[in-house]
Amino acid sequence: MGRVFIGLFLLPVVFAVAGCAGGKRLSLVEKEKITAQVAAGSLEDVDSESYAVDTSSVPEIVEVSDLQGNSIVMNAVKDEESGEMVALEQLDEIVVVAKFKHVAERNGAVDLVFELAVPMELQQKRWQVRFTPQYFVLEDTLKAERIFITGERFRRVQNWEYAMYGNYARKIVPDKVADTLYSRRKLFGRFMERGAWETYGDTREEVERRASRHYRKRLMEKMNINRADARMDIFNRFVVDPFPDGGVRLDSVVYDRSIDGLRYYYVQSIKTRPGLKRVDMVMQGEIYTNGKKLCNLQGTEPISFYISSISSFADDTERYMKKVVYRDLHLSTSYNIEFRKGEWGIDPEFSLNGKELSAIRRNIAQIMENEDYVMDSIHIEASGSPDGKLHVNEKISERRGESIRRYVSDYVEFFRDSAARSVWEINEDADYREEEKNESFDVGNISVASVPEDWDALYGFLERDTLLAGKEDIMALYAIADLDAREDALRRNEGFGYILENLYPKLRRVKFNFMLHRKGMLKDTVHTTELDTVYMRGVEALRERDYKLAVTLLRPYNCYNTAVAYVCMDYNRSALEILQGLPRDARRDYMLAVVYSRLGEGRLAVQYFLNSVEQDEAMRLRGNLDPEISALIKRYGILTEK
Numbered sequence: 001m002g003r004v005f006i007g008l009f010l011l012p013v014v015f016a017v018a019g020c021a022g023g024k025r026l027s028l029v030e031k032e033k034i035t036a037q038v039a040a041g042s043l044e045d046v047d048s049e050s051y052a053v054d055t056s057s058v059p060e061i062v063e064v065s066d067l068q069g070n071s072i073v074m075n076a077v078k079d080e081e082s083g084e085m086v087a088l089e090q091l092d093e094i095v096v097v098a099k100f101k102h103v104a105e106r107n108g109a110v111d112l113v114f115e116l117a118v119p120m121e122l123q124q125k126r127w128q129v130r131f132t133p134q135y136f137v138l139e140d141t142l143k144a145e146r147i148f149i150t151g152e153r154f155r156r157v158q159n160w161e162y163a164m165y166g167n168y169a170r171k172i173v174p175d176k177v178a179d180t181l182y183s184r185r186k187l188f189g190r191f192m193e194r195g196a197w198e199t200y201g202d203t204r205e206e207v208e209r210r211a212s213r214h215y216r217k218r219l220m221e222k223m224n225i226n227r228a229d230a231r232m233d234i235f236n237r238f239v240v241d242p243f244p245d246g247g248v249r250l251d252s253v254v255y256d257r258s259i260d261g262l263r264y265y266y267v268q269s270i271k272t273r274p275g276l277k278r279v280d281m282v283m284q285g286e287i288y289t290n291g292k293k294l295c296n297l298q299g300t301e302p303i304s305f306y307i308s309s310i311s312s313f314a315d316d317t318e319r320y321m322k323k324v325v326y327r328d329l330h331l332s333t334s335y336n337i338e339f340r341k342g343e344w345g346i347d348p349e350f351s352l353n354g355k356e357l358s359a360i361r362r363n364i365a366q367i368m369e370n371e372d373y374v375m376d377s378i379h380i381e382a383s384g385s386p387d388g389k390l391h392v393n394e395k396i397s398e399r400r401g402e403s404i405r406r407y408v409s410d411y412v413e414f415f416r417d418s419a420a421r422s423v424w425e426i427n428e429d430a431d432y433r434e435e436e437k438n439e440s441f442d443v444g445n446i447s448v449a450s451v452p453e454d455w456d457a458l459y460g461f462l463e464r465d466t467l468l469a470g471k472e473d474i475m476a477l478y479a480i481a482d483l484d485a486r487e488d489a490l491r492r493n494e495g496f497g498y499i500l501e502n503l504y505p506k507l508r509r510v511k512f513n514f515m516l517h518r519k520g521m522l523k524d525t526v527h528t529t530e531l532d533t534v535y536m537r538g539v540e541a542l543r544e545r546d547y548k549l550a551v552t553l554l555r556p557y558n559c560y561n562t563a564v565a566y567v568c569m570d571y572n573r574s575a576l577e578i579l580q581g582l583p584r585d586a587r588r589d590y591m592l593a594v595v596y597s598r599l600g601e602g603r604l605a606v607q608y609f610l611n612s613v614e615q616d617e618a619m620r621l622r623g624n625l626d627p628e629i630s631a632l633i634k635r636y637g638i639l640t641e642k
Helices: 002-019 022-034 043-047 152-169 177-183 187-195 203-214 218-229 231-238 354-370 391-420 455-462 470-479 481-492 496-502 533-541 547-557 560-568 572-579 585-597 602-615 618-625 625-637
Strands: 037-040 076-080 084-086 101-106 109-119 128-137 141-144 146-151 248-253 261-271 277-287 292-299 303-308 320-326 330-336 375-381 425-426 433-435 446-451 511-518 525-531
Touching: 037 277, 101 625, 109 128, 109 277, 109 303, 128 261, 146 152, 146 261, 187 547, 218 231, 248 261, 303 433, 330 354, 354 375, 354 391, 354 496, 354 511, 375 391, 391 446, 446 481, 455 470, 470 481, 481 496, 481 618, 533 547, 533 560, 547 560, 560 572, 572 585, 585 602, 585 618, 585 625, 602 618, 602 625
Parallel strands: 076 261, 101 303, 146 248, 375 446
Antiparallel strands: 037 109, 076 084, 101 109, 109 261, 128 141, 128 146, 128 277, 277 292, 277 303, 320 525, 330 511, 375 511, 425 433
16 A cells, blocks of 8 residues: 555646646747637548648657557548548648638538648647537537647656556456455365354355355455445546547647647548538637646637538429329219118108118218219119019019109209209399209109119128128028029028028118219310429428438439439439430539549549530539539649630
8 A cells, every 4th residue: 555655645746847837838828819720621632643742841740549559640531431540641731721611412421621730839748738629510519529639748647647546446356356365265165064054053055155254354355345435536536637538539649849730630521401501610629737727729710611512403393293184073872771571662760761861862962062063963773682582572673763763853853943042143133033053963864773682792791791600501502593592592591580680681772873074174084284292392302401301202203303312312323324314414414424423434524524514604613613523623634714
């Protein structure tokens, strides 16, 4: 424990030295409002061969490491494939001083490339400068991973603090070892060899459990427990400036030397959102030492990234779909009108006839009052059950059908007369005249057909019935061709009582077929145009940069806007297949230039870009603002002005 107390004694001394260091420089930083500089940049600039690299002023890299001790380099950029930070050479000659930059959107994301320049005044051996990039995305403020610039002595103190804590932590015995380490195994073994469980009159397991607790190094075990419990308190006492838990992009250690400054190159990927056309970025900074924040750095001047999206090439032309309107309309419905056995007169009081007849009248009234359609004819089909002889059922069925026809005919006449009497107008002479509200319907167009014994409908009911026992034997009776013989055989079946009570009534029904036509329409069909709302929703989603929805809605159309949506989602092969089949124009050729560029076909991309400029001079300016096309312009030396 002596070494621990020595560490506690020395720690304030080291901090005291650090606390009074850098006072003049800190005063200068605060007074002159010195901060880091941020400039927009592009990876195309870094790769360009036209920039000379002056290595004479490259700052010496002393130590660059992450929190796990892995090697990292200063002047770094994130590799898109591996996601790791990789080295870049000195960037003095390629700093982009503009405060805005056009960036291309791909697959719903943009890469915001920037360079952070840390001046000499912010580099001090005993300081740690912490930078936090902040992005303003629509109404949200997003904080990216932090960037640490750590002084050599600051890191040395950090390492010393962790070493002191490590000395303490190594004395804590892990739980999986403690049980064995603190056991007096020899004494315990001798005790158990004497057959102690028999002496104490208890089971071997219980005696063994109590003895194992007794034969332990209790004092040492208690001390270890106390050390473990005090672990966090000791950590907080020793480690004043802990390493960050995570979310750190780069942690570099540098000497305080008289150099112009350090530069770091970064790529920050941000998911785009519907309506997002611009992202602003500022860099906030703080200076720390001895576990205390010395000051806040003034935020950098904001730089703006304007998002260049292929969605601006969407075609807003309205699209219509053809709709066929048919002249004729066929309505069909059924009603259960029941008759007393052997009778054909309609009795409204029998069974549920009153309710069914009311439904028939209501349906006819709605059709005759309809403002769009006129009734041409009514076809009535009356069916019955196989109960009784066929020749008798045929006569009864015909008479029942005729009874229903007369009922419907009488109601049509009644309704037409009632409607005519209820509509009056005053003419110019103030005389009253009566006008019919409905176009006339000839009751002679009411036809009747009868099905005396509806065996087909009965078969369907039998198939769907789940309560009838032995229905397979009953359905086998359909092999009997003579209907009367079939019905006699059915009556002898034990399930006939169930059929007579539950299924036969369902067969006594009346089916109505109403034939109508649309008023004022002479042709059988008319083709009209109607705005395709699904397509227009897809175009709107494309404009609002909701690309997943746009692809979902536009995929079935396989048109120009579908290709635009594919390009926005980086589905370049699918887009190419559509674009190649479209007529040549400036926008189509520009889109092909983008697609071929992404597919690595640089010369084809250049050719289609020049074709688009030839057809529309505005594409020249668009190409300069589009990072994907501007990269082609630089690589192949294309003239961008006439």
